[in-house]
Amino acid sequence: EVQLVESGGDLVQPGGSLRLSCAASGFTFNNYAMSWVRQPPGKGLEWVSTVSSSGTNTYYADSVKGRFTISRDNSNNTLSLQMNSLRAEDTAVYYCAKDRTSVTTYFFDPWGQGTLVTVSS
Amino acid sequence: EIVLTQSPATLSLSPGERATLSCRASRSVGRYLAWYQQRPGQAPGLLIYDASNRATGIPARFSGSGSETDFTLTISSLEPEDFAVYYCQQRRNWPLTFGGGTKVEIK
Numbered sequence: 001e002v003q004l005v006e007s008g009g010d011l012v013q014p015g016g017s018l019r020l021s022c023a024a025s026g027f028t029f030n031n032y033a034m035s036w037v038r039q040p041p042g043k044g045l046e047w048v049s050t051v052s053s054s055g056t057n058t059y060y061a062d063s064v065k066g067r068f069t070i071s072r073d074n075s076n077n078t079l080s081l082q083m084n085s086l087r088a089e090d091t092a093v094y095y096c097a098k099d100r101t102s103v104t105t106y107f108f109d110p111w112g113q114g115t116l117v118t119v120s121s
Numbered sequence: 122e123i124v125l126t127q128s129p130a131t132l133s134l135s136p137g138e139r140a141t142l143s144c145r146a147s148r149s150v151g152r153y154l155a156w157y158q159q160r161p162g163q164a165p166g167l168l169i170y171d172a173s174n175r176a177t178g179i180p181a182r183f184s185g186s187g188s189e190t191d192f193t194l195t196i197s198s199l200e201p202e203d204f205a206v207y208y209c210q211q212r213r214n215w216p217l218t219f220g221g222g223t224k225v226e227i228k
Contacts, residue, residue, distance in 0.1 A: 035217075037165075045157075045165065045208055047217040061216050095164055100176070106212035107155045109167035109176060 002026040002110055004096045009115030016086050016119070022079040022096030022112055030054070030074035031102040036081050037111070038092035048094070049081065050106065064090075086119045093117075123147055125209050125220035133228040140196040142223045144209035149189045153213040156185055156194045159222075160205045168207075169194065199225070 008020040022034070036048040049070040050059045058070050069082040079096055093116050097108035124147040134140055144154065152172040157165040167176040169185035172192060182197040196203055204227050209220040 044222045045210075045219040047210075047219065050217070059215055100167065100170060105170065106217055107167060107170045107210070108157075108165075109170075111164040111166065113164050 002098065004098060004110065004112035006094065006096050006112045006115035009094065009117045011118045011120065012086055013121050014087060014119055017082070017084045018086065018117060020081040020083065020094055020096075020115060020117070024077045024079065024096075024098070027098065028102075029072075029077040033099040033104045033106070034072060034079045035097045035099070035106075035108060036070065036079075037095045037097055037108065038090075038117075039095070039114070040089075040092045046092075051079070052104070053102070083117070086117075088119050091117060091119050122216055123150060123211050123214055123218050125211060125218055127207075127209060127220035127223045129223060130221070131224045131226060133226050134199055135228045136199050136201055138199050140194075140199055140203070140225055142194040142196075142207055142225070144187075144192040144194070144220050146190045146192075146211060146213075150211040150213035152188050153211055154185075154187070154192050155210045155212070156183075157208045157210065158203075158205050159208065160202070165208065196225075 003025045005023045035050040051070045067085045071080045093114040095114045096112040100107045100109040126145045128143045156169040159165040173185045206222045206224045
């Protein structure tokens with residue numbers, strides 16, 4: 001069974017930094033692109049970032065470009081999101097998501113349960 | 122950026138009724154569109170990919186149709202567990218984008 005378990009969410013002050021992690025199991029991690037998608041409280045979904053299976057290629061939403069860095073450790077089956085210069089509008093539940101197939105589709109299946117990031121003073 | 126507009130925002134129906142949800146793209150996405158279901162307090166789950174293909178384990182009462190700019194998710198007969206929020210997502214162009222969601226609520 002595929003499992004994605006996010007961690008690292010916390011309360012942080014504006015301008016601060018946070019690192020999220022996603023521990024993956026139940027599939028061959030290094031065969032799949034992985035993504036982060038976020039959801040502000042009571043609102044809809046926003047794609048944040050995607051990394052290719054090898055880690056070579058990364059993609060970012062304009063809203064986080066230059067502040068967030070996605071990375072992966074294929075030897076430890078872990079996806080990460082380094083978030084710097086955090087703003088109030090970054091407050092959201094952050095989901096880790098696996099690509100649907102090993103031939104990258106940029107559709108997400110499954111998703112982790114999410115980790116809450118709150119940016120507030 | 123491709124904007125996805127979902128309608129209606131809320132759909133009030135009874136169990137057993139048919140639900141028809143719409144997703145309109147600001148420009149063509151071909152058939153590169155997916156639908157997700159999000160139940161309260163849960164993470165989203167993939168229902169439909171490439172406009173009309175059901176994901177693994179998804180019941181046949183869920184069907185997707187459409188291409189280019191107009192897409193539809195149909196739930197043929199609502200079960201109690203189907204009352205949830207539904208999102209569409211395109212992968213035709215970066216950035217990947219989601220629609221604003223349609224909430225299917227019990228009437």
